[in-house]
Amino acid sequence: MQLQKELQEHGAAPAAAQSRFSVLFGKMDVRAYTMVGALILIWVLFGILNPTFLTSRNLSNLFTQMSVTSILAIGMVLVIVAGHIDLSVGSIVGLTGGMAAILSNWLELPAIVVILGTLAAGAVLGLLQGWLVAYKMIPAFIVTLGGMMVFRGVLMGVTESMTIPVSDPVLALLGNAYFARGFGIILGIVAVGFLFWSTFNKRRSRKKYDFAIAPLSIDIFKVAGLSLLVAVFVAVMNNYKGIPFPIIFVIVLAAIFYFISTKTTFGRHIYAIGGNIEAARLSGINIKRKTMLIFVLSGLLGSIAAIVLTSRLASATITAGNMAEMDAIAACVIGGTSLMGGAGTVIGAIIGALVMTSLDNGMSLMGLESFWQYVVKGSILVIAVWLDISNRSKGVK
Known part of the structure; x- marks a missing residue:
């Protein structure tokens, strides 16, 4: 009962305080519809400025490009909803992608062994960080910041800062086939x-x-x-x-994690922890175990993204996954995930990833210098956080 009471206090506003639009369309849908509208506006704008943007070929490439960010954002949603952050996923992509290339190229192992080994490595890296956060009470920001540097350093050391090609035909299909x-x-x-x-x-x-x-x-x-x-x-x-193959991965993972986050006890517990950790503790939720598990899932999704990226590039490089964690976090926030915890959806993160990738793709087609991409995406991220804080402040009033 205590948990239910706290969830009501920190979750959605009572029906009496909602607008008629929210009642008809659903509270969780309003933000998503707004983002879809913004996405359509972006596409129309770039389509007018450069007709190439709306061609089937470019849109196919755009969806393929968003796959890595989307996969990382799916895992990042649960981490942020629980009130944490994971700055290491980009380096996990780089390190596990390097491991996949080594297993395939240097050791000449079968594709299935390479894939399973890569997934296991990502899960173990997530487990290590989750254990430090949950059981040793080290802030997630510090743990994953350290992980970001350590994993990138290990990648550089193991590969000797060399690009490792991947020629296995099965692995090549995962990121390039249709x-x-x-x-x-x-x-x-x-x-x-x-x-x-x-x-x-x-x-x-x-x-x-x-x-x-x-x-x-x-x-x-x-x-x-x-x-x-x-x-x-x-x-x-x-x-x-x-x-494209990568989009199928995104669709399947989005469906799985949407179900986990909305239809399972584990998902409800994650939202409860992020909404009010003390209420969750008093309700008997095993916070430490759940916290460790979300980092395991984040690491696992990082390794899946690594397989897709390594396959697409047909190689592993020391720069693979660089700044990917920032894109994943931005996609989540733009899609409605609150950095304060307790609110966010997988679907919103996917829409946010599509918005980010559309901006990158459109500005690249227009020939704008790369610094403009950082300026625009950074500005949108700040605006999204500001809107989230403003909405929560209004809810408190």
């Missing part, structure tokens, strides 16, 4: 079917327990709009070569 056009159509049909099923299943569930239900026309409009987006995505990808 699914057949027929697969994209099947995937689109499955996605649309799931949207209809989940929406109307949710309506039945809410009706069963006498919860408020949005008008049927609103839900139909939402599902129709999302279905249209799915259809457009599949059509655009199929117009080039098909859906």
